Amino acid sequence: MKKILSVSLTASLISLSCANENNKEQTNSFRSLNLHPVSATLAPEVLEMKYFADRRARLFEQIPDNSVVVLPSHSEIISSYDQNYSFRQDSNFYYMTGFNEPDSVAVLVKNGQEHKFILFVRPNDPLREQWNGYRAGLEGAKTQYLADESYEFSDFDTKILEILNNQDMLYFDLGSHKEYDTKAISWLEVINNPRTRINSKPLQIASIGNITLEMRLIKDDYEQYLIEKASKISAAAHTKVMQAALTANHEYELEAEFRYETAKFGATKQSYEPIVGAGRNTTVLHYIENDADIQRTDLVLIDAGAEYMNYATDITRTFPASGKFSEEQKQIYNIVLKAQLAGIEQIKPGHTYDQMNKAILPVLVEGLVEVGLLDANGKSVEQLIEENAYRPFYMHSCCHWVGLDVHDPSSQKVNGKFRELKPGMVLTVEPGLYINDTIKDIDSKWINIGVRIEDTVLVTEDGYKILTKDVPKQLSEVEQVVSGQ
Ligand code: GLY
Numbered sequence: 258m259k260k261i262l263s264v265s266l267t268a269s270l271i272s273l274s275c276a277n278e279n280n281k282e283q284t285n286s287f288r289s290l291n292l293h294p295v296s297a298t299l300a301p302e303v304l305e306m307k308y309f310a311d312r313r314a315r316l317f318e319q320i321p322d323n324s325v326v327v328l329p330s331h332s333e334i335i336s337s338y339d340q341n342y343s344f345r346q347d348s349n350f351y352y353m354t355g356f357n358e359p360d361s362v363a364v365l366v367k368n369g370q371e372h373k374f375i376l377f378v379r380p381n382d383p384l385r386e387q388w389n390g391y392r393a394g395l396e397g398a399k400t401q402y403l404a405d406e407s408y409e410f411s412d413f414d415t416k417i418l419e420i421l422n423n424q425d426m427l428y429f430d431l432g433s434h435k436e437y438d439t440k441a442i443s444w445l446e447v448i449n450n451p452r453t454r455i456n457s458k459p460l461q462i463a464s465i466g467n468i469t470l471e472m473r474l475i476k477d478d479y480e481q482y483l484i485e486k487a488s489k490i491s492a493a494a495h496t497k498v499m500q501a502a503l504t505a506n507h508e509y510e511l512e513a514e515f516r517y518e519t520a521k522f523g524a525t526k527q528s529y530e531p532i533v534g535a536g537r538n539t540t541v542l543h544y545i546e547n548d549a550d551i552q553r554t555d556l557v558l559i560d561a562g563a564e565y566m567n568y569a570t571d572i573t574r575t576f577p578a579s580g581k582f583s584e585e586q587k588q589i590y591n592i593v594l595k596a597q598l599a600g601i602e603q604i605k606p607g608h609t610y611d612q613m614n615k616a617i618l619p620v621l622v623e624g625l626v627e628v629g630l631l632d633a634n635g636k637s638v639e640q641l642i643e644e645n646a647y648r649p650f651y652m653h654s655c656c657h658w659v660g661l662d663v664h665d666p667s668s669q670k671v672n673g674k675f676r677e678l679k680p681g682m683v684l685t686v687e688p689g690l691y692i693n694d695t696i697k698d699i700d701s702k703w704i705n706i707g708v709r710i711e712d713t714v715l716v717t718e719d720g721y722k723i724l725t726k727d728v729p730k731q732l733s734e735v736e737q738v739v740s741g742q
């Protein structure tokens with residue numbers, strides 16, 4: 258049985274070489290994906306499965322002896338009669354396994370020095386595979402994904418009772434897989450039945466979320482590499498979209514361009530539905546219809562990021578459809594840009610999560626007062642912020658974590674206090690101003706100007722790295738790229 262004893266990457270390499278001695282082939286499933294390294298520190302196509310093994314080793318370190326962790330995959334979801342939505346794996350399951358098939362469960366068992374990784378998967382089935390695509394099968398679960406044991410998914414409900422017998426703790430993602438919540442209660446009923454119980458003490462149940470989400474907050478080298486790759490592909494696509502905008506007459510033309518330019522480089526899925534809004538639609542935060550006409554006097558706001566091997570990125574740029582900002586568009590753009598740069602400047606280890614917002618708000622409020630959109634009435638910027646006077650123009654927060662999910666679910670606060678930033682965290686900075694006809698008593702010249710500027714940023718040892726920096730952002734540069742002059 259393979260033992261994964263250690264937390265570091267080097268140590269997980271050692272555990273993998275033990276695995277090889279046990280006739281486990283050191284293969285990985287990503288070899289065909291042509292991962293050109295973006296950083297010299299990460300050799301291409303070699304280390305991937307070790308990272309997943311390392312994560313499992315770190316998870317084992319954080320749970321007590323005699324614990325079982327159950328992580329279910331997602332299932333296929335029907336979109337319409339006989340058709341499914343495009344499959345997207347459960348992020349927590351993927352993080353620990355790298356396994357991208359539906360109808361699977363990972364079970365981690367810790368008994369003393371014995372740390373077992375069990376995968377329940379769909380078995381190989383030539384007929385089904387001919388119709389619906391390849392499966393790793395029970396052998397692949399062990400040789401490719403380094404499981405110590407593998408079983409058919411259909412055996413899970415009976416096998417799990419054997420696994421849980423004589424264990425103290427059951428961990429799983431309470432609340433995120435409803436059917437497993439119900440199953441877990443039924444396992445407890447069986448295992449803890451006083452008449453049949455073998456355990457000396459009842460099995461307890463706890464959520465694994467606190468542990469996995471803390472782990473997911475700090476991205477390892479491999480994750481940083483994948484997010485950077487998603488970011489670079491998406492940044493190049495945003496630039497292409499800007500170059501195509503001058504002759505585009507419908508929002509969907511630009512959406513199509515973005516999807517094409519990302520898929521072409523291997524990022525065949527999107528981290529979220531692209532938001533492509535022109536004119537008034539720039540003021541609708543999560544506008545995804547993308548089917549309206551573009552007028553040449555419009556601003557166009559594009560919030561889009563492709564996914565690369567399940568890792569997200571998040572970019573927004575706003576530009577004039579004519580290639581030239583109007584005076585009012587220019588003023589709003591420059592306020593948002595100044596706010597965004599001020600927010601990014603706050604990113605460094607030791608600073609807290611709220612410091613970006615604290616830097617952004619005064620810039621937005623001062624700007625709104627300066628151009629006459631906000632009447633200060635003798636009040637200070639601090640008072641206006643205190644009173645939320647900016648809310649009709651800016652109604653969302655500045656930042657969120659990014660990782661396997663575009664809104665990566667780790668918390669912003671710990672014990673009621675905003676977190677300190679640490680190297681390896683990835684987050685967005687995305688202030689905006691949105692002006693439409695729902696705002697009372699403003700000059701009509703401002704109406705239908707919506708601007709958001711968003712980058713995905715990595716916290717580094719001494720500050721930050723903007724992973725999406727390759728898309729034009731300075732006003733003159735944006736005009737140049739869109740107008741082609
Ligand atoms: N793309 C969604 C967001 O910016 O949060």
Ligand code: MN
Pocket residue numbers: 571657685687711
């Ligand atoms: Mn975002």
Ligand code: MN
Pocket residue numbers: 560561571572573711
């Ligand atoms: Mn976004």
